[in-house]
Amino acid sequence: SQQGEEDPQALSIQEGENATMNCSYKTSINNLQWYRQNSGRGLVHLILIRSNEREKHSGRLRVTLDTSKKSSSLLITASRAADTASYFCATDAGGGTYKYIFGTGTRLKVLA
Amino acid sequence: DTGVSQDPRHKITKRGQNVTFRCDPISEHNRLYWYRQTLGQGPEFLTYFQNEAQLEKSRLLSDRFSAERPKGSFSTLEIQRTEQGDSAMYLCASSPLAGGFYNEQFFGPGTRLTVL
Numbered sequence: 001s002q003q004g005e006e007d008p009q010a011l012s013i014q015e016g017e018n019a020t021m022n023c024s025y026k027t028s029i030n031n032l033q034w035y036r037q038n039s040g041r042g043l044v045h046l047i048l049i050r051s052n053e054r055e056k057h058s059g060r061l062r063v064t065l066d067t068s069k070k071s072s073s074l075l076i077t078a079s080r081a082a083d084t085a086s087y088f089c090a091t092d093a094g095g096g097t098y099k100y101i102f103g104t105g106t107r108l109k110v111l112a
Numbered sequence: 113d114t115g116v117s118q119d120p121r122h123k124i125t126k127r128g129q130n131v132t133f134r135c136d137p138i139s140e141h142n143r144l145y146w147y148r149q150t151l152g153q154g155p156e157f158l159t160y161f162q163n164e165a166q167l168e169k170s171r172l173l174s175d176r177f178s179a180e181r182p183k184g185s186f187s188t189l190e191i192q193r194t195e196q197g198d199s200a201m202y203l204c205a206s207s208p209l210a211g212g213f214y215n216e217q218f219f220g221p222g223t224r225l226t227v228l
Contacts, residue, residue: 031214031223043155043203043219050214052135092214098143098207100217102154 006106007091014111019076021106023089024069030092033100034074038085046074046087055076081112116220118204124226125194132190133223137206144187145217146179147203155203161187162209196198201225 007022023032034046049056049065051074056063076083082105086105093099117136125131137144143162148156158177160167163184176194181187191198201224205217 033216035219042221043205045216045218048214048216090154090217097168098162098214099157099160100145101157102147105152105154 006087006103008106009104010107010109012109012111013079015077015079015081019079019083019108019110021074021087021108023072023074025072025089025091025101025103026070027094029067029094030064032072033090034061034063034072035088035090035102036085037088037105043088073076076108079108079110081110084108084110116204116206116218118202118220118223120223121221122224122226124228126228127196128193130192131188131194131225132188133202133225134189135139135189135204135206137204138208140208141206141218142184142209145180145205145207145209146187146189147201147205149201149222150199155159158189161186162168191225194196194225196227199227 005024013019031050033048035043036046037043047058047061047063049063050091051067060077065072086107088102090100090102093101119134123131130205145160146158148158149155158173159169159179161181164181176192179189201222203222207215207217
């Protein structure tokens with residue numbers, strides 16, 4: 001079963017706009033990761049945020065984590081056509097395991 | 113380093129046949145993962161290794177699936193008596209141990225399996 005659920009399932013925006021996608025999960029975690037997948041490059045790691053962190057930045061990416069609400073958000077600022085891809089959150093399954101559970105993904109389309 | 117590689121990239125087989133996939137992780141990475149992904153879904157965890165030890169296997173995985181990682185280097189995933197429902201992209205990922213903390217996974221390009 002999927003632990004993470006991304007919202008929205010699909011998002012279409014104009015180039016230059018910001019894109020926000022959310023991830024909710026069910027159990028306590030140690031870390032949450034965001035990945036991007038497009039047909040050209042496969043799955044690529046974007047950012048990792050640990051459970052004791054609330055916000056991280058990487059270039060045009062900003063990730064927040066709210067462990068009390070069991071949710072995370074990924075913000076992509078000043079989007080580009082090249083950002084068109086599916087975005088997945090992945091969480092560890094907790095309990096000391098290094099197993100990861102991926103969400104169902106948000107399909108982002110950036111229109112030029 | 114060329115990243116995680118998988119072989120073959122595509123496999124077409126007939127129902128009932130056995131197939132084997134290979135994954136070569138990034139050389140210094142201790143953890144190796146196998147996932148299965150179907151269209152429109154996120155990767156589904158199958159199993160993972162730390163060095164040569166298989167530490168966890170999905171309860172969803174039938175006995176037809178087996179994975180090995182001899183000597184803690186490359187890994188193979190075998191599916192016996194394939195079924196049409198096994199058609200999917202099979203992804204391999206590796207991750208460094210780095211003091212026992214959780215770290216990012218580096219994914220290979222995947223092996224696309226089609227069972228006719």
